[in-house]
Amino acid sequence: MLALVGPGPRRRWAWVAQAALGGLRRRLSAAGGASPFSPRSEKNPAFRVTPARPRSTADRTERLDMSQFPVENIRNFGIIAHVDHGKSTLADRLLELTGTIAKTDHNKQVLDKLQVERERGITVKAQTASLFYSYGGKLYLLNLIDTPGHVDFNYEVSRSLSACQGVLLVVDANEGIQAQTVANFFLAFEAQLSIIPVINKIDLKNADPERVEKQIEKMFDIPSDECIKISAKLGTNIERVLQAVIERIASPKVSRKNPLKALVFDSTFDQYRGVVANIALFNGVVSKGDKIVSAHTQKTYEVNEVGILSPDEQITQKLYAGQVGYLIAGMKDVTEAQIGDTLYLHKQPVEPLPGFKSAKPMVFAGMYPTDQSEYNNLKSAIEKLTLNDSSVTVHRDSSLALGAGWRLGFLGLLHMEVFNQRLEQEYNASVILTTPTVPYKAVLSSAKLIKEYREKEITIINPSQFPDKSKVAEYLEPVVLGTIITPDEYTGKIMTLCLARRAVQKNMVFIDQNRVMLKYLFPLNEIVVDFYDSLKSLSSGYASFDYEDAGYQTADLVKMDILLNGSPVEELVTIVHREKAHTVGKTICERLKDTIPRQLFEIAIQAAIGSKIIARETVKAYRKNVLAKCYGGDISRKMKLLKRQAEGKKRMRKVGNIEVPKDAFIKVLKRQPDK
């Protein structure tokens, strides 16, 4: 067995947070087929070696010969599951049972190393690990390939799955099928993989595996006798799972004789060794010293090291077709090893694997240091985090109220939250995150304009770039197809909520006697802020939600200005759907009213579309603001107070002749806390 814990240096496993965050709101995601992404650490399943520990000489020399595992003895599979349905616990058991990690009581999601994972109950996705298992007198190489558990990372999931021939679809025996189960199932189904349903947590008091079997049969058309009922926690029936992997999943259809064709399905950055790419070999062989080319960048590299993950990195002489492992080839940046890219040998080009897409952010938000003196620290923290996550787009931005900062693009809300939380926890950065926005598009109306902008459709990331209606044939907004699974008693309320979010119902199915699956087409901006919280609260936490990208649709968008006594406030320009303008404008005006201090004159806070005022609040003038008592003993205190206020006044932002504390903007721009 290769999972040596004893000899050789024992490395700490640096896990990276996986996608599946606990709590339903975390299941929101913006990815989907059209929002591919590139390697980023938090979705990145891999075990990573901590660079601080040098590799021993023994490690370097003891190279494994992987040629002893012919294709027919290889199975490549993944585990997919809804949040908290037990994916990482099952992975722990599989690793233990195959001797890949030592069996102890401590293997309880041992891989959840990041604070963000522990706090949010993020389920670490099954790690990529090569398991060795003897069955029927043969030694099998079972490659458990990491798939991010969240559909924010849908594209990654699809790439990971493309290296597999089958999946374990884990469903909680108590909760049954949830929104993410459905999304994951269809990804695997579309990839034409063998699907082994695994009903987990049968030890729970309220477990009802028979009911879940029926749901699986109804929803996925899988006969109930194919379900394996297990308790990953107690280790019940785990052997059956391994046997099913061997029996029901085909070996990869590949050949060692063909030229190298390797899929990059993940990558991480190691500050000493550069990019570590996780690869699956579709054809051929790769070994140290080979010259390889990235089909995407066309750059050539020399391979420094190859190996398998078990789950620590184990250097091997070569990797052969059908095998899964890692490769280090002097790539300096994760953008050089994007997920979905194909690697081939220099001068032996192959047809790249289909489906490669570059990361496309779907949710944007401004990020600013709470204190401008922290700008450089924050900059360096963002740089470090994006080293492992090229899917985060970073543009410098500045705001009169918030100072210098960035506009960051994320794959989805979860992605944004995880990024933000990691900045705060791992880099101790204090940031102001503005309300997330989505990338709108404008189709230009004339050839002249198209020439001027050099494209027909322009993407609007920052509301200040919103082109005037006169230049635009139509505006477009991103939409997503949302899946909601809920006990039927909440259906009415949920439908009302969806309607209020401008969603269009596409489908409604009973998945069993009392659970309903609803499909809605949502404008993305309607769900980016608090949809999940609303859904959760009106269903007492029972409804689950997931979504996938569904392209763009025409939208009646308008630019809304916020005026203070007639002067527009640049940082509060907002793009809204015309129907929602009044509600949104009113909310902003009300928030401002609560935060702008009274002044010597009345302040009109207005929301306007063009010259039309659609909402108004008033801050009345001060009528009395003078300390009543000021005698001998009060003077020092009074002067101190006045001077402190005068200092504060210097930091106010002036809009017209109105003094607005920066706090006021922050309160309006910042994401609102969960309701």
Add this chain to the structure above:
Amino acid sequence: MQRCLVKETTTLLKLSGVQRIDSVFFGGGTPSLASPHTVASVLEAIAGTTDLPAKAEITLEANPTSSQASRLAAFRGAGVNRLSIGIQSLDNTELQLLGRTHSVSEALGTLEEAQRLFPGRTSVDFMFGLPAQQVEPWLRQLQELLSFCDDHVSLYQLTLERGTILFAHVQQGTLPSPDPEVAAEMYQDGREVLREAGFRQYEVSNFARNGAVSIHNWTYWQGGQYIGVGPGAHGRFVPQGDGGTLREARIQTLEPNNWMKEVSMFGHGTRKRVSLSELELLEEVLALGLRTDIGITHQHWLHFDPHLSLWDVFGESEEVRELQSQGLLLLDHNGLRCSWEGLAVLDTILLRLLLQLQDAWKNKPPPTLKVTESGASSQRGG
């Protein structure tokens, strides 16, 4: 205690080097609980150290309880010639909320006795802006007070202080927090009522008729020097007796026993001394002077800084122009002062003026005759 008060008075008077004392105020806490004898001793000490003219204003702060009323004559005998009575309210429920131990009838009795003993020199404190207090009933109380009171009224808006009964009520939600709109209304209406009754509002909270202005408090607002004696007292003077040239803000030790120990050992219980820079002194002159109806005259200002006139500081200021156009502030040949409306929002106005002053000070041409200037500062406020 009495011995220490006398001792500290003497020490600090000598330290200040002042030639004459124009007013004495026995206040803070419940000074009327002290004996008339103590008051007499302190006054004697002052007269023995420096000039204390017979017409000097000697004020005593008194609570309107019946036991105090009976001692007023004795205080007058000790030298007190002006009385300030904390009436606060003419509603027994409100008095209870305010934690006052007197009743309305006691208050009116004390007031009557005081006016007999100190005719034309009795002041009353009256409060507004209590939780749940309404404008109309309060105005009726004020009218009632006017039918009894003498020539001086201080109107104070309540500030909720931690540790008071009211604060606890508001915290627990048994009483609403005071409504600033209602308080503003009371202030405006109250000022109006007092004006119609012939009172001059000579300061934010102080009203006098027949020339009954408090000389002592006026001195604070005019940036005069004062000596604070007793536990926790504040003072502001140039310690000329020590060769000092800058005015100091001084605070006496708060805890009475420690204060007494220090006075016994050192002659005074000054705990903290902070020299005020020339700019800080000007800031105080500005902030305090604008509390008065006449504001800051050019002459008065030049007394504190002969090289930087009010015109230099505020003449070109856009903010001052704006305040003037809003009718809140006036800068003219008399000086700088608030309008009737401006006085009510002085704290907001002051922020702008203070920043303007700090700015002007930064850009002030460097002094050419440093020695002369510090000489001038040592003579100020004498």
